[in-house]
Amino acid sequence: MMDILIPVLLVVAMGFIFAVILTIASKIFFVPVDETVTNLRAELPGANCGACGFAGCDDYAAALAEDPSIGTSKCPVGGADVAAKLAGILGVEAGTAEPQVAVVMCNGNNQAAKKLMEYQGLSTCSAAKQLFGGLNVCSHGCLGLGDCQAACPYGAIQVCDGVAVVNRDMCVGCGICANTCPNRVIRIAPAKNKVIVQCHSTDPGAKTRKACSNGCIGCKKCEKACKFEAITVENNVARIDPEKCKNCGLCAKECPTGAINNMRVKKAPAKPAAPKAEAPKAEAAPEAKPEA
Numbered sequence: 001m002m003d004i005l006i007p008v009l010l011v012v013a014m015g016f017i018f019a020v021i022l023t024i025a026s027k028i029f030f031v032p033v034d035e036t037v038t039n040l041r042a043e044l045p046g047a048n049c050g051a052c053g054f055a056g057c058d059d060y061a062a063a064l065a066e067d068p069s070i071g072t073s074k075c076p077v078g079g080a081d082v083a084a085k086l087a088g089i090l091g092v093e094a095g096t097a098e099p100q101v102a103v104v105m106c107n108g109n110n111q112a113a114k115k116l117m118e119y120q121g122l123s124t125c126s127a128a129k130q131l132f133g134g135l136n137v138c139s140h141g142c143l144g145l146g147d148c149q150a151a152c153p154y155g156a157i158q159v160c161d162g163v164a165v166v167n168r169d170m171c172v173g174c175g176i177c178a179n180t181c182p183n184r185v186i187r188i189a190p191a192k193n194k195v196i197v198q199c200h201s202t203d204p205g206a207k208t209r210k211a212c213s214n215g216c217i218g219c220k221k222c223e224k225a226c227k228f229e230a231i232t233v234e235n236n237v238a239r240i241d242p243e244k245c246k247n248c249g250l251c252a253k254e255c256p257t258g259a260i261n262n263m264r265v266k267k268a269p270a271k272p273a274a275p276k277a278e279a280p281k282a283e284a285a286p287e288a289k290p291e292a
Helices: 002-028 035-043 057-066 079-090 125-129 147-151 176-180 205-211 221-225 250-254
Strands: 100-104 157-160 163-166 186-190 195-197 231-234 237-240 260-262
Touching: 035 057, 035 079, 057 079, 100 163, 125 147, 147 157, 147 176, 176 186, 195 237, 221 231, 221 250, 250 260
Parallel strands: none
Antiparallel strands: 100 186, 157 163, 195 260, 231 237
């Protein structure tokens, strides 16, 4: 009996001692929790996208509690509603934040971009990027295998005809897709800008033209057409200053390759190719009758 009782008592005693040690340690190393941080964090959406400029929602909440002047409108996912709630907790004015959206700087669809190879490996952009820089001759454009689509928690981006396309009505400008893209083709821009350059290639114009019929060739026609000095050609590719751009669309009209997209102009849907007319079959010649 004692052979069983003694080990049991020893285990109980050791458990009691460890419990006392842990209790004392928890009191010594206790870190007080700031209720303001907890309340702020509870109002944030928890996307942890980093679009606010901090590592995640926890860091943003802690920084706001320490310094409210940072601003409560830095969360693009939560928008104005979350900004107002954060401001209410801190007792400050919410301020306003300009809506942001993701912009895909590539229009190299299956018809425009020339293929480098038939890829049969792992169907991700990051994997294809490691093999000769991608599937297309242009190594700067969209890889079209949908890493951004898989990463977007809002279903706002899809790969259509070999290139990523953003649904602006669903996009919150969190930037997760931009951070996921291995070619850095996606950037976050003000939603008010409706004219965008859909090319990311810095190759010389002649090389770009051979790789993609929709690419920017750096001809500077757009730069000359703009009355507001909002577009410049740098490193062989056009770039638009969102602060100067008035969405007039003159640059898009002058672009010879269609690299600039004016979203204010609704494009007609592509018409299906007309079926080829069959050539009329030749009638067989009548057989010659033998002479009597």
